[in-house]
Amino acid sequence: MNRAEKIVNQFLAHRLVTNELIQKIEEGHYQYQPAPTSMTAQKLVTHMMTSFYKFAQVAKIGNLEPFQSPAEETESNLQELAESYTEKTVNVLRSITDQELDQIIDVSAVFGEKLPAGQLIKMALEHEIHHKGNLFVYVREMGHTELPFYVRKQ
Amino acid sequence: MNRAEKIVNQFLAHRLVTNELIQKIEEGHYQYQPAPTSMTAQKLVTHMMTSFYKFAQVAKIGNLEPFQSPAEETESNLQELAESYTEKTVNVLRSITDQELDQIIDVSAVFGEKLPAGQLIKMALEHEIHHKGNLFVYVREMGHTELPFYVRKQ
Numbered sequence: 001m002n003r004a005e006k007i008v009n010q011f012l013a014h015r016l017v018t019n020e021l022i023q024k025i026e027e028g029h030y031q032y033q034p035a036p037t038s039m040t041a042q043k044l045v046t047h048m049m050t051s052f053y054k055f056a057q058v059a060k061i062g063n064l065e066p067f068q069s070p071a072e073e074t075e076s077n078l079q080e081l082a083e084s085y086t087e088k089t090v091n092v093l094r095s096i097t098d099q100e101l102d103q104i105i106d107v108s109a110v111f112g113e114k115l116p117a118g119q120l121i122k123m124a125l126e127h128e129i130h131h132k133g134n135l136f137v138y139v140r141e142m143g144h145t146e147l148p149f150y151v152r153k154q
Numbered sequence: 155m156n157r158a159e160k161i162v163n164q165f166l167a168h169r170l171v172t173n174e175l176i177q178k179i180e181e182g183h184y185q186y187q188p189a190p191t192s193m194t195a196q197k198l199v200t201h202m203m204t205s206f207y208k209f210a211q212v213a214k215i216g217n218l219e220p221f222q223s224p225a226e227e228t229e230s231n232l233q234e235l236a237e238s239y240t241e242k243t244v245n246v247l248r249s250i251t252d253q254e255l256d257q258i259i260d261v262s263a264v265f266g267e268k269l270p271a272g273q274l275i276k277m278a279l280e281h282e283i284h285h286k287g288n289l290f291v292y293v294r295e296m297g298h299t300e301l302p303f304y305v306r307k308q
Contacts, residue, residue, distance in 0.1 A: 014280075034188065035294040112307075123305075126168075129280055130304045133287015140189040150284045151277075153266075 004096050007121055009154040011052070011093055014125065015086055018048060018132045020148050021139045022082045029142050030078065041138050045078050048131045049085035055124030056092040059117035062105050093121070158250050161275055163308040165206070165247055168279065169240055172202060172286045174302050175293045176236045183296050184232065195292050199232050202285045203239035209278030210246040213271035216259050247275070 001009075022045055025032075030042040039047065050073055057066035075081040101118040108114060111123075129150075136147060155163075176199055184196040193201065204227055211220035229235040255272040262268060265277075283304075290301060 034291050035297075037299045038291070038294055126283055126305060129283040130287040130290075133284040133289075134291050135287075136284075137188050137192070137288050137291040140192055143189075145191045151280060 003098055003101055003118075004094050007096070008090055008093050010125060011089065011128075013151050013154045014128050014132060015052070015089075016152050017148050017150060018128065018135065019082045019086060021132070021135050022078050024139050024144050025078055025142065027077075032138060032142060034138060034141060041135075041142075042076075042078060044131060044135060044138070046073050046081065048128060048135075049073075049081055052124050052128055053085050053089045053092070055120055055127070056089050056096075058105065058107065059120045060092050060096050060100060062100070062103050062117065064105075064107055064109055067110055096121075157252055157255055157272075158248050161250070162244055162247050164279060165243065165282075167305050167308045168282050168286060169206070169243075170306050171302050171304060172282065172289065173236045173240060175286070175289050176232050178293050178298050179232055179296065181231075186292060186296060188292060188295060195289075195296075196230075196232060198285060198289060198292070200227050200235065202282060202289075203227075203235055206278050206282055207239050207243045207246070209274055209281070210243050210250075212259065212261065213274045214246050214250050214254060216254070216257050216271065218259075218261055218263055221264055250275075 025041055025045070030040065032041045033039070038044075054066040058064060073081065075084065096117070101116070101121075103117050104114050105117055105120065106114050107120065115123075132150065136150070140147060179195055179199070184194065186195045187193070192198075208220040212218060227235065229238065250271070255270070255275075257271050258268050259271055259274065260268050261274065269277075286304065290304070294301060
C-alpha cells in the first residue's frame with residue numbers, strides 16, 4: 001500500500017464513524033448546543049468537514065490559500081454535506097504523492113511554523129478525532145444510546 | 155531526538171491539555187453525566203488515565219498482562235490521579251527502546267490482531283484525543299467557558 005492509500009485508510013477509520021454519528025442528527029437538532037458557548041451541532045459538523053478538506057488541499061498544493069478562502073459553506077443538509085466532503089477529501093488525499101507529502105510548507109501564518117505536508121495531515125486527523133469526541137457527547141445528549149466504537153477498523 | 159522522546163512529546167501535547175481540563179473539575183461534579191448512559195466525569199478521567207498507562211506498559215513488556223490485571227484504581231482525587239498517572243506513563247514511554255517499539259505483540263485477545271508496539275502507542279494517543287474531546291464538552295457543561303486549545307505545542 002502506498003503512503004497516500006495508508007492516509008486514506010487512517011482518515012476513513014475515523015471519518016466513517018463521524019458520518020455514522022451525523023446520520024443520527026435530525027434537522028430539529030441542528031441548532032443543538034450542549035452549553036451556551038458550544039458550537040451548534042451544525043456548526044461543529046460543518047467545521048469538521050471543511051477543515052479536513054482544507055488541510056488536505058494545503059498538503060496537496062503546498063500553500064495556505066485554501067485556509068484563506070472566504071467562501072462559506074451553504075449546504076444545509078448535514079448528511080449531504082458529510083457525504084460530499086468525505087468524497088472530495090478522499091480524492092485529494094488519494095492524489096497526494098510521496099514527494100508532496102515530504103514538502104515543507106510555510107504554514108506559519110496559521111500554525112506558527114513550517115511543517116511537512118504529512119505532518120499537516122496528521123494534525124488534521126487529530127483535529128477530526130478531537131471534534132468527533134465532542135460529537136459523541138452531542139449525539140448521546142440527543143437521546144441516542146447505540147453509538148459506534150470511536151474508530152472503525154479499515 | 156530519539157523515538158521514545160518524540161512519543162513522550164506527542165503524549166504530553168495532549169495529556170497536558172487533559173490535565174488542564176481535569177483541574178477544572180470540582181469534587182461536586184465527579185458524578186456529572188451529560189446523559190444517563192454517559193460515563194461519569196470521574197469514570198471517564200479514570201478510564202483515560204489507566205488506559206494510556208496500560209497501553210504504554212503493554213508496548214514496553216510485549217504482552218497483554220497489564221490489560222488483564224483486575225486491580226481497580228482507588229485514588230479518588232482526580233487531580234492527584236492525573237498527576238501520578240501522567241508521571242508513571244511518561245516514565246514507561248521514555249524507557250521504551252527502538253527495539254521494543256518494533257516488536258510485534260500478540261494483542262489479538264483484545265484488538266483482534268498482532269500489532270507492533272509503536273502502533274499500540276498510536277492507538278493509545280487516538281484514544282486519549284477521543285476521550286479528551288468528550289471531556290471538553292463535560293467541562294463546558296460544568297460552566298467553564300475559558301478552555302484551552304485541544305493540543306499544546308511541545
